[in-house]
Amino acid sequence: MALVLGIESSCDETAAALVAGTVGGERQILAQAIASQEAEHAPFGGVVPEIAARAHAERLVPLIDKVLKEAQVTLNEVDAVAATAGPGLIGGVMVGLVTAKALAMAQGKPLLAINHLEGHALSPRLADPSLAYPYALLLVSGGHCQVLRVEGVGRYQRLATTIDDALGEAFDKTAKILGLGYPGGPAVERLAATGNPRAVPLPRPLVGSGEPHFSFAGLKSAVSRAVDSGQHQPADIAASFQQAAIDCIIDRTRIALDAMGPVTALVVAGGVAANKAVRAALEELAAAHALPFTAPPLALCTDNAAMIAWAGIEKLAAGHGADPLDVSARPRWPLDPDAELVRGAGVKA
Ligand code: KG4
Numbered sequence: 001m002a003l004v005l006g007i008e009s010s011c012d013e014t015a016a017a018l019v020a021g022t023v024g025g026e027r028q029i030l031a032q033a034i035a036s037q038e039a040e041h042a043p044f045g046g047v048v049p050e051i052a053a054r055a056h057a058e059r060l061v062p063l064i065d066k067v068l069k070e071a072q073v074t075l076n077e078v079d080a081v082a083a084t085a086g087p088g089l090i091g092g093v094m095v096g097l098v099t100a101k102a103l104a105m106a107q108g109k110p111l112l113a114i115n116h117l118e119g120h121a122l123s124p125r126l127a128d129p130s131l132a133y134p135y136a137l138l139l140v141s142g143g144h145c146q147v148l149r150v151e152g153v154g155r156y157q158r159l160a161t162t163i164d165d166a167l168g169e170a171f172d173k174t175a176k177i178l179g180l181g182y183p184g185g186p187a188v189e190r191l192a193a194t195g196n197p198r199a200v201p202l203p204r205p206l207v208g209s210g211e212p213h214f215s216f217a218g219l220k221s222a223v224s225r226a227v228d229s230g231q232h233q234p235a236d237i238a239a240s241f242q243q244a245a246i247d248c249i250i251d252r253t254r255i256a257l258d259a260m261g262p263v264t265a266l267v268v269a270g271g272v273a274a275n276k277a278v279r280a281a282l283e284e285l286a287a288a289h290a291l292p293f294t295a296p297p298l299a300l301c302t303d304n305a306a307m308i309a310w311a312g313i314e315k316l317a318a319g320h321g322a323d324p325l326d327v328s329a330r331p332r333w334p335l336d337p338d339a340e341l342v343r344g345a346g347v348k349a
Pocket residue numbers: 011140141142143144167168169171172183184185186189270271272273274275276301302303349
């Protein structure tokens with residue numbers, strides 16, 4: 001059984017976790033701690049990279065101490081130190097990666113440089129040991145909206161991506177337009193629950209097109225126009241936006257599923273996977289394809305360090321070995337480097 005310390009600092013969550021487990025068997029999150037920077041960024045309506053990097057630098061070491069104490073583990077007992085090495089806001093990524101390098105070097109432990117997206121992509125296997133490769137994954141976060149065939153550690157086939165905004169970004173922008181503040185996704189979901197999803201006519205960009213890609217920029221502009229018209233209740237706008245977004249992801253994911261080879265399950269991961277309406281719609285889509293549906297528990301959907309530690313355990317088990325101590329932080333790091341470049345895709349992390 002491997003015991004891995006995970007570190008996450010790629011956006012606005014500073015996190016540390018200790019995870020023990022084997023790929024074929026038991027797994028356990030021994031301790032995890034997350035310090036959210038919501039309060040620091042809220043006055044600016046979004047994440048300010050300089051503020052984020054500084055907050056990570058101040059909080060990370062105390063968080064690592066906390067999880068070690070809670071799990072009653074010493075650094076010496078850890079088998080490896082895994083940290084997000086990208087993609088993300090580079091200042092924050094560097095804080096986590098440099099800290100992991102120092103700990104790995106001081107303790108003589110392997111350093112594992114983890115792709116944050118791989119953390120999200122493998123997180124469903126931390127929660128569900130029966131989930132086997134290859135599976136279809138809808139990865140929906142603040143910076144990404146992709147459908148991937150997850151074939152194994154480091155082995156991804158990307159079938160679809162967004163040509164402009166990510167889905168989480170669309171939720172965040174809608175929240176901003178509606179004056180719901182930051183972070184926007186959960187606030188839009190709460191307001192949408194009280195509105196009528198058919199009250200406001202909104203576009204479903206790219207629905208019906210043969211390529212399975214996503215687009216949300218036009219939807220966001222339509223939300224803005226609906227607000228400016230003064231003709232609709234905010235709850236109806238939120239509900240109609242959420243429904244339009246769901247109609248888009250279901251149509252696009254269906255096309256991607258039809259285009260990929262056989263899979264064991266349909267899986268959703270990333271921050272927007274915390275949205276209950278999104279989960280319910282995907283569960284129906286999976287059933288229509290006679291596939292099991294898996295989504296990580298809510299706490300593993302948004303950014304966390306347990307998924308980084310787990311990706312480390314998967315990498316060790318797959319025989320990837322340690323990364324060199326001079327490995328670089330990467331602002332961009334696609335899971336499938338062979339995927340065709342799509343306009344606007346992956347511009348943000
Ligand atoms: O995966 P994540 O924590 O960070 C990134 O790697 O981007 O995803 C954050 C995104 C944000 O855009 C946030 O608004 C969205 O996930 N999100 C949600 C919900 N919870 C978080 N969107 C819709 N409904 C939610 N309940």
